[in-house]
Amino acid sequence: MLELTGIANKTRLSAGSFLQGLTQSMSNVPCGGDTDLESCRDESAALILKIVAIASILVAGVCGVAIPLVGKKRRFLGTDTNLFVAAKAFAGGVILATGFVHMLPDATASLTDPCLPEIPWSKFPFSGFIAMMSALCTLLIEFIGTQYYERKQEKQSQIDPSHLLESGGIVPADSKGSSRKVFGEEEDGAIHIVGMHAHAAHHRHNHPQEGGACAGGLSGHDHGHSQSHPHLHSHGVSDLDDESGKRHVVVSQVLELGIVSHSVIIGLSLGVSQSPCTIRPLIGALSFHQFFEGFALGGCISQAQFKTLHSTLMACFFAVTTPLGIAVGTGISKIYNANSPRAVAIEGIFDSISAGILVYMALVDLIAADFLSKRMSCNTRLQVVSYIALFLGAGLMSLLALWA
Template structure:
């Protein structure tokens, strides 16, 4: 593939391990116990970290990936269709992830609605005023003086004497009192309705928690999909590059992976209290291995002499699709969710708001500097 320059296999294989370390360090740093505890203790610092990550994601899509996509596609003679193809591929990537998000959200919401309806149906009270009331047999027997009653509860006899019930008002009813059928059924219905109310409240709490959990899963999965896809592609580019270009490419890619890891880690940190550690570990593993796997894949392609995956057209289209995914995620899921739609942010102190936007611009600046040298 590279017929005119030198290619060191050992150098490229060493980059696989180093890129894994930089990627893992970037995503795990915000999730470290002491770092995460410090961020959670100061909500403003957590807000600034999220703003910094949002700036990195947006700049990666708009500046880094779209810029490289235009460069790659412009090397191919497309008769003036370069800008149109790049824009169309980016738009296609954005629409694709929006459609996936819509389908996933629709399926999850539908399932939760079904669970909720079934729970309400099961917890609906049965009100039948008969002598056989939901496994409770009530028998009223008046003695000679007309003031004693005996009754069976859940097939266990409660004799006349010292047992007592509570009316709705909380008043004690002794079995030596005048105990009518309506007293017993009122007591049972009151307890049963309280049980239903508590059960329904618990179900609602679980469903609300499940709703937030699932929605945030979708956001993180879509963000990681865009990052992982383009990380694999740029890793492939490093795997096929010649030695004379390797040093600059490797250094910029290492910084790129570290800061993108910080961005993804800050998003995960935002919902760390509702995400399982299994999900967090899987996310960190996928991100940390994509670029090294891409580099290894590129090294294999170099050895086999396959040129399609390193062609300008393929890399340009791949960068465009990745840009569309990250632009949609950055604008809709991160910037809008954390800034525009957040009541806490809108009502926050003006200095905090300005500092958040400064950290957003700082994240953009980091990617712009990396793009200049890549």
């Protein structure tokens, strides 16, 4: 009985300490020393550098996201070229390093800052936990979003098949057959990993001419498919292409969500700073980062085959987010206290969420989807170039952590 009473008292005290810690975390009272005030503070020089940063990051973002969108109709820059695959691998490495090397350590530093109460922030690895849950939620959102979009297209195709063609969608060749199967399920009932199967199968179907044993295997595969599924060729579009198209729609939107969420934090952090010593190295680092994030996002948007207006809006939304964050941060720099417990906690939580989304998207939707495809496995030169690009992108972005 005494033991139960002791456990109950400890639980009550822990809950009280937890709630008290959360309450203290919402304080807007500054804590610790403000390094900007102590050294290298120059508001006029900082303002000039912020204007330069806005222009540089905006141009880098626009160029990065525009290359895949503008080049998709040109042979050299098309999304089906080996050059695009290698460049996308480089961009995947950049985004992966952003999540692991930049966002997650920053989140850990923020959520273990002495400015925050020891309980609960120092008693539990919140940054890793939030990042993990963010990645799992991203998987769930992708799965639900893909199924929703699939059902939506099936309903539209039954009402008016021409509507999908006009909107850039893909008309399912056999809506009845597809409605009886779970997304990712084949005729034998096997379930494949969401995203990877559709993307890899998309490459297998689109590149049957690649040489070696791959060509023979693919020929047999296509021949068998043509007998059991004659509608694939009569309609000119396969169910695999349909699945891949739906996946790209969801992937592009979730990836933009992850990029935008951390871009806001980055922009605000730079905008509220009054230290040229802090801002100067960030300009080049963030411009590099923004360009390749834009390239990866632009590739996903291009592969999703949105309408021109939809693609343009998504591209513009990405391009202006960080510059807008810098502008807002500059405007509120007089009243915003970046050293308050509330600001530190919110920044750490957002960084953790962004890290989870970016790591998941980089590994699953950008890297694994391409590197596990038949196209990659059947082209040794493309494998070598893509792996070099992947490690180079991750390495260079990690190296930028020395300055930003």
